[in-house]
Amino acid sequence: MHTTEDFRQKRIPLAHGSGAIPVMGFGSLIPDRAKVKPAIKEALEAGFRHIDGAELYRTEDLVGEALKESFEAGTVTRDDVFITTKLWNNNHRPERVKxxxxxxxxxxxxxxxxxxxxxxxxxxxxxxxxYPMNDQGTPIYDTEITLVETWRAMEQLVDEGRVKAIGLSDITLDKLKELVAVARIKPAVVQVECHPYLPEWELLEFCEQHGIVFQAFAPLGHGMDPKITDDPVITRIAEHVGRTPAQVALAWAASRGTAFLTTSTNPAHIRENFDVSSLPQVAMQDIRERITTEVRLNAVVDTGVPGFVPRR
Structure with a gap:
């Protein structure tokens, strides 16, 4: 008999840092700046308690304004909300991290x-x-800096108390293994593209073995083709359990023990994406065994250039 688990209030403990990260997070990669603040405030009102940002998105200022207004309105307090942002590639030199x-x-x-x-x-x-580019239009990499050197500077931020936890995004299993082997403070979270077309089972298993929270971005495929929400296995399960295909794909992520991020500027979709509960085991098995499409939608792990982020 399937006992439904509601993920709306669930958090996953961190190996270090702020105690626990909400399973369900809301991302701030929203190209239209006019829609950023309303979306963040709508997400907080809907119940999201993790807001994910990045220097690269160029929306941190608007996220800050939305948070400040939500704090002042009493929607949430600072202690209620888990806030993430990211160090961009041009700041990897240790002296640039802080x-x-x-x-x-x-x-x-x-x-x-x-x-x-x-x-x-x-x-x-x-x-x-x-995006420093050469004449061939490819990134100019800094070959004198290693990931470990950047990580040491990140560890120092934890020591100083300005950052409660540190982690990595867009990383492969091999690179993660290399870092974990030498890190003084192990990564608390690894955030990577993950969905039923890219389940990342090996990476998930490694994270579980080392107490690292696995967080999926683009769990709905970020609207790119092939569309996960059009997959016949997903749509059939959605009809059977009385949920939308998007809710099924998000429930798949949370039911396997991972956290996830969604993004929308549509209030109805924001609330739909927060209304997620666990799937029956038979549905989880169907997704694992019957979905045969395998695709990575974002080539960032090969280049360091996120395919979802508009160039400015």
Missing amino acids: PALEASLDRLQLDYLDLYLIHTPYAFQAGDEQ
């Missing part, structure tokens, strides 16, 4: 972060240009 954090905190109007992630394991040429 200033990058301070700049993000200023934009977010916060005194500390619950989680700070290295956005990708690739170091770009240091400077103010987010």
Whole structure:
């Protein structure tokens, strides 16, 4: 007999840092700046308690304004909300890590972060240009800096108390293994593209073995083709359990013990994406065995350039 688990209030304990991260998070990668604040405030009102940002998105200032207004309105308190942002590739040199954090905190109007992630394991040429490019149109990498050196600077932020937990985004299993082997403070969270077309079972198993929270971004495929919510296995399960295909894909993520991020500017979709509960085991098995499509939608793990983020 299937006992339904409601994920709306569930949190996953962290190996270090702010206690626990909400299973359900809301992302701030919203290209239309006019829609960022209303979306963040709507998400908080709907019940989301994790807001995920990044220096790269260039929306931290608007996230900060939305948080400040929500605090002042009494919608949430600072202690209620788990806030994440990310160090971008042009700030990987150790001496640039703390200033990058301070700049993000200023934009977010916060005194500390619950989680700070290295956005990708690739170091770009240091400077103010987010995408330093050569004549061939490919990134100029900083080959003198290793990921471990950047991680040591991240560890220092935890020591100083401005960041409660640290982790990594867009990382492969091999690179994660190398870092975990030498890290003084182990990653608390790993955030990667993950959905039924890219289940990342090996990476998930490694994270479970080492007490690292696995967090899925693009759990609905970020609207790219092939569309996960059009998959016949997903739609059939949705009809059977009386949920939408999006709710089924999100429930798959949470039911396997991972956290996830969604993003929308549509109030109805924001609330739909927060109304997620567990799937029957037979549905989980169907998704694992009957979905044969395998696709990575974002090539960031190969280049350090996120395919979902508009270039400016």
